[in-house]
Amino acid sequence: MLNLLYLLAAVSFIFALKMLSSPKTAVAGNLTGAVGMLVAIVATLYAGGVVDFPTVLAGLALGSLFGLLLALFTPMTAMPEMVGLLNGFGGAASALVASAELVRVHHTPEESLGMVAIIAIALSLLIGWVTFTGSMVAFLRLREWILGGRPTLFPGQHWLNLALFLASVVAAVFLVQKPEVGTPFYVLSALAAVLGVGLTIPIGGADMPVVICLLNSYSGMAACTTGFVLNNNGLIISGSLVGASGIILTNIMCKAMNRSFTNVLFGGFGATVQEVAA
Amino acid sequence: MESLVMMLTVFVLAVFVGFEVISKVPPLLHTPLMSGSNAISGVTVLGAIIATGAAITSGMKWLGFVAVVLAMTNVVGGFAVTHRMLGMFRRKK
Numbered sequence: 001m002l003n004l005l006y007l008l009a010a011v012s013f014i015f016a017l018k019m020l021s022s023p024k025t026a027v028a029g030n031l032t033g034a035v036g037m038l039v040a041i042v043a044t045l046y047a048g049g050v051v052d053f054p055t056v057l058a059g060l061a062l063g064s065l066f067g068l069l070l071a072l073f074t075p076m077t078a079m080p081e082m083v084g085l086l087n088g089f090g091g092a093a094s095a096l097v098a099s100a101e102l103v104r105v106h107h108t109p110e111e112s113l114g115m116v117a118i119i120a121i122a123l124s125l126l127i128g129w130v131t132f133t134g135s136m137v138a139f140l141r142l143r144e145w146i147l148g149g150r151p152t153l154f155p156g157q158h159w160l161n162l163a164l165f166l167a168s169v170v171a172a173v174f175l176v177q178k179p180e181v182g183t184p185f186y187v188l189s190a191l192a193a194v195l196g197v198g199l200t201i202p203i204g205g206a207d208m209p210v211v212i213c214l215l216n217s218y219s220g221m222a223a224c225t226t227g228f229v230l231n232n233n234g235l236i237i238s239g240s241l242v243g244a245s246g247i248i249l250t251n252i253m254c255k256a257m258n259r260s261f262t263n264v265l266f267g268g269f270g271a272t273v274q275e276v277a278a
Numbered sequence: 279m280e281s282l283v284m285m286l287t288v289f290v291l292a293v294f295v296g297f298e299v300i301s302k303v304p305p306l307l308h309t310p311l312m313s314g315s316n317a318i319s320g321v322t323v324l325g326a327i328i329a330t331g332a333a334i335t336s337g338m339k340w341l342g343f344v345a346v347v348l349a350m351t352n353v354v355g356g357f358a359v360t361h362r363m364l365g366m367f368r369r370k371k
Contacts, residue, residue, distance in 0.1 A: 010292070013318050014299055020314045020360075021303045027364045030314050034357040037321065044324045050331025052339065059330060059343045063323075063350020070351065071358030079363055083313045086320075086355045093349035094322045100329040100341040107335050116282050209309065216316045223322035228285060230325050236285055237292045238321040244296025245315055249303070253312075256305050 005043035006234030012036030013238055017245055040234055081142035084135045084212040087219050091131025094222035095189070098124035099181075101229050106180050118179045120228035122172035125185070126192045127222040133196030134215050138208050141200075152201040164195040203264065210253045210264050217246025310363045317356025323349035 012032050019029025041060070050056055067086070074082045098121045105113050113121070140146045168191040174184035203211050224239025226232075254261045303311055326349045330342030 013321075014295055016318065017296075017299045017311070017315060020311045021300060021307060023304065023307060023367070026307060026310060026367075027361070030310075030317075030357060030360045030364060033314055033318055037318070037323075037353055037357070040321065040324055041327070044327045045331075048324070048328045048331060050327060052331050052333060055333070055339060055343055056327050056331050056346060059326070059346030060323075060350050063347040063352075064354045066347065066351040067354030067356070068358055070355045071362060074359070076362070076366055079313070079359060080309060082355070082359055083309070083316050086352045086359070087316045089348040090316070090320045090322055090352040093320075093326050093345040093352065096341050096345035096348070097322060097325040097329045100333070100338045100345065103338045103341065104329075104332075104334060107338075116285075209312070213308075213312045216312055216319060219322075220315070220319040223319055223325070224289065226322055226325040228289075230328055231281060231285070232324060232328065233285070233288055234324055235321060236288050238318060240289050240292040241296040241299075242315050242319040242321075244293040245300045246296075246312075246319075248297055248300040249308070249312060249315070252300070252303055253308050256308065 002043055002047040003233050005039055005047075006232075006237065009036040009040035009043070009234060010237040010241065012039070013241055017241070040238075044234070078143070080209050080212060081139045084138040084142065084208070084215070087212060087216050088132045088135025088139065090219040091128045091135060091215070091222050093128075094219065094226045095125050095128025095132065095192075097226045098128065098229055099185075099189075102179065102181055102185060113179055115176075117229050117231075118176050120225045121179065122175050122188065124222055124225040124229060125175075125188050126168055126172060127218050127225060129189055129192035130196035130199065131215050131218040131222055133193045134200040134218075135196075135212070137197055137200040138203075138212050138215065142208050157198070157202060161195065161198045164191055164198055167191050168195060207257070207259060207264065210250060210257060210259060213246060213250045213253055214264055217243050217250060220244075220246055306367065310360050310367075313356060313360040313363060317353055317360060320349050320352030320356055323353055326350075 016029045016033030019025035171188035220239050220242025227235030326345035333339035
């Protein structure tokens with residue numbers, strides 16, 4: 001039953017994305033997506049093995065309130081950074097869900113995680129925190145609270161990012177070998193958070209919407225990995241849907257703005273050259 | 279193993295649909311589409327609900343609670359922001 005309702009939600013998400021691509025149907029598409037999400041949430045509340053309803057419902061109510069207030073009181077000109085901020089929240093949520101699952105297994109020694117779930121937890125932490133801090137940098141830069149509009153570049157930046165990424169992979173391998181809330185868990189989370197900042201600061205204010213779009217794709221992938229952690233088809237379908245369509249949209253936006261897709265993907269690779277040329 | 283193959287099947291097929299579903303998008307709709315799919319990426323709220331609802335320690339409960347709040351902010355804020363943006367385009371025409 002749960003999976004049937006998830007299928008319904010997934011179909012409505014597919015229609016939502018399709019309809020949002022055309023001016024005539026865009027408004028209806030957005031509403032279709034919202035209805036699909038409502039179906040998925042109600043289905044999860046009904047059949048997702050929820051025991052502690054007060055906490056869950058309080059969280060849903062509080063989140064809805066925050067979301068509405070943010071959406072209603074943000075000036076129209078500040079919309080791109082608002083999307084960035086919200087997207088960061090989604091990424092953080094995925095990382096927190098993975099953390100919670102690690103805590104759960106920590107306290108139920110008789111239950112061990114499968115290899116797939118552990119790898120998915122590591123990926124979820126990595127992608128989730130990169131999405132969160134990356135989105136926060138995008139948000140703060142577009143708000144012009146920090147860094148200003150110009151790219152932040154320094155020598156050896158890409159090597160530093162590469163080193164951060166490789167160190168995260170090493171931490172992830174340690175975590176997979178010893179899946180518990182210990183040093184590898186904290187190190188991986190921290191490295192991913194720093195990597196998110198490192199990947200986003202070389203991008204200037206004008207290119208930020210493209211980066212937000214890419215980070216949006218990441219948060220979809222993060223949701224997808226939590227699906228693998230929790231063995232939840234709804235998350236896997238919707239997450240990978242957003243992850244894949246986000247990459248395509250990023251590519252389309254890059255072309256429209258005459259930017260290199262690889263530049264954005266690897267955190268302003270070659271941005272120095274562009275700056276000199278400009 | 280069986281369930282892994284099932285999950286991978288779902289994953290791979292959904293990725294293909296994701297690639298196919300976005301084709302020609304007029305530049306005007308780039309930001310709303312991004313915003314709409316951002317709202318959908320808040321689907322991680324389902325995971326947050328499951329984690330919170332089945333929490334066995336207070337630490338897990340708090341992690342889950344924060345995740346539910348953040349993800350739900352993403353969902354509701356995302357759809358509402360998209361709706362506002364689209365409303366603006368409509369008035370302009």
